[in-house]
Amino acid sequence: MDNIGFLFLNTFLFCTCLASPPNFVLLFADDLGFGDLGCYGHPSSLTPNLDRLAAGGLRFTDFYCTSPVCSPSRASLLTGRYQTRSGIYPGVLYPGSRGGLPLNETTIAEVLKPMGYATAAIGKWHLGVGANGMFLPTRQGFDQYLGIPYSHDMGPCWNLTCFPPDVKCFGLCDVGTVTVPLMHNEVIKQQPVSFLDLERAYSDFATNFITTSAKKKQPFFLYYPSHHTHYPQYAGQGAAGRTLRGPFGDALFEFDNTIGNLLTTLEKTGVTNNTLVFFTSDNGPELMRLSRGGNAGPLKCGKGTTYEGGMREPAIAFWPGTIRPGVTHEMASTLDILPTIASLAGAKLPQVMLDGVDMTEILVNQGKSKRETMVFYPTDPDEKYGLFALRLGKYKAHFYTRGATHSGTTPDQDCPVFAVLKAHDPPLIFDLEADPSEHYPLPLTGKPDLQALLERIKKVKEQFEASMVFGESQISKGTDPDLEPCCNPQCSPKPSCCKC
Structure with missing residues (x-):
């Protein structure tokens, strides 16, 4: 079949399948680097189900999150808006945070609810709990939720040493912190959570949700932001010790097993x-954890930085009969998922400034992206500094560079926290097609074509920053120990009594 014939057939199948609204399963890894999957070049990762998705779906080479840390990246994914608009900055939310994803922000789940969709979330929420659970998924358009409402390392000892399958605990624990809870909807089901059983609980919950929705012939949206492969890694009986990559590989394998289910x-x-x-994935690898921190492949630095390793992610779209297997080099982002899902479901877009664009043309016809630009904010965005970097086409300009604690231990001196903030005027410009590792800034002197490019980049930056209205910082509202989830809220003494 020639290309025209294939496109005709593909479009016909696409229109046919939309006779009934499509379902959506959104899988979001945690701290997974661009080079961590076998289908992206890692030699020893064991991910048969993700490899199957890649072989039968569309694999992206130029896909970006919006922040090199957890909470802001998740806010952008669910709202199609940069975290600066929703106020999920600087840094991340904590168990006792007063703030959270504002209720006037519209999530993908809230876009789909008017269309009759069943909606469920499992896993790591990390967009706030708040007073009386006001920021939980069930208040943001999800019918059901099972998960840990923040990062799984936010417990005693920061959960960095006493973790399964090696549960010995050394050193001093943070006795002022509640143990990690497992929540069902808005009720704590288990505290502390049993990590050895957690993935099976998620898998069972998700498969039951899909089965029930399918029996009812109700379209569904399942959002699974996994705890894997964030440090410290854990794995249950079916995955622990099963891979060549140690705890990181075992955690990734366990996540892959759930995807298979x-x-x-x-x-x-x-x-x-x-x-x-x-x-x-939400952001790049936490390189400070050495072999347990993930791999950015050929990309520079990792989590916490605005280099490519911090924000360029593996991404796979799988839809048999609609998405043709292959690889796309078109630029896309987590911002684009909400408008794409809205378009495919025939749902209305929120009446707010969106930063995402519809990816349907890329997915269905492997066509061109509507996205020409990607902007890069640091973990602590500030109107004074604005963007740290901007990508226009294949070129990326760094106006500021800075390392991060999360990206320590690498031989590259630009990555660790000791690489302090540097302003670049003119900006450092890289050709990401020729130099994805951002090793070789392009010389501007005597290059009129690059001078013209620089002027275009500056103009795009100026226009974007003029359109950016910073929302009130939710994280700057601080924390309150009384807001930390406790299954026995009237008990004493807290937090040690918060067990059930």
């Missing part, structure tokens, strides 16, 4: 060909 359930319920499965 979800794919099997889609097949058993007969909805595979009417379901878009999209996989990506």
Whole structure:
């Protein structure tokens, strides 16, 4: 079949499948680097199900998150808006944070609810709990939630040493911190959570949700932001010790097993060909953790930085019969997921300034992206500094560079926290197609074409920053120990009595 014939057939199948609204499964890894999957070049990762998604779907080479740390990246994914607009900055939210994702922000779940979708979230929320659970997923458009509402390392000892399967605990614990809770909707089901059983609970919950929705012939949206592969890694009995990569590889393998269970359930319920499965990650690898921190592949630095390793992510779109297997070099972002899902579901977009664009043309026809620009904010955005970097086409300009604690231990001296803030005027410009590692800034002297490019970049930056209205910082509202989730809120003494 020639290309014209294939495109005609693909468009026909696409229109046919949309006779009933498509389902959506959104998989979001944690601290997974660009080079951590076998299908992206890692020699020893064991991820048969993600490899299957990549072989049968569309793999992105130029896909970006919006922040090199957790909470702001998740806010952008769910709202299609940079975190600076929603106020999820600087840094991340904590168990007792007063703030959270503002309720006037519209999530993907809230876009789909008016269309009759069943919606569920499992895993790491990390967008706030708040007084009386006001920021939990069930207040943001999700019918059901099972998970830990923040990062799984935010417990006693920061959970850095006493973790399964090696549960010996050394050193002094942070006795002022509650143990990590497992929540079902807005109720604490278990505290502290059993990490050895957690992934099985997630898998069962998700497969039941898919099965129930399919039986009802109700379209569904499942959002699974995993705790894997954030440090410290854990793995249950079916995955611990099973890979060549140690705890990191075991955690990734456990996540991959759940993805396999979800794919099997889609097949058993007969909805595979009417379901878009999209996989990506929240930010780059935490290189300070050495072999347990992940891998950015050829990209520079990792988590916490605005270099490519901090914000360029693996991404796979899988939809048999609609998405043709292959690789796309088109630029896209987590920002684009909300408008794409809205378009595919025939749902209305929120009446706010969106930063995302519809990716349907890339997915269905492997066509051109509507995205020409990607901007890079640091972990602590500030109107005084504005953007740290901007990508226009294949070129990326760094106006400021800075290392991060998360990216320590690497031989590259630009990555660790000791690489202090530097302003660049003119900015450092890299050709990311020729130099994705950002090693060789382009010389501007005597290069009129690059001078013209620089002027274009400056103009785009000026226009974007003029459109950016910073929302009130939710994280700057501080924390209150009384807001830390406790399954026995009237007990004493806290937090040691918060057990159930």
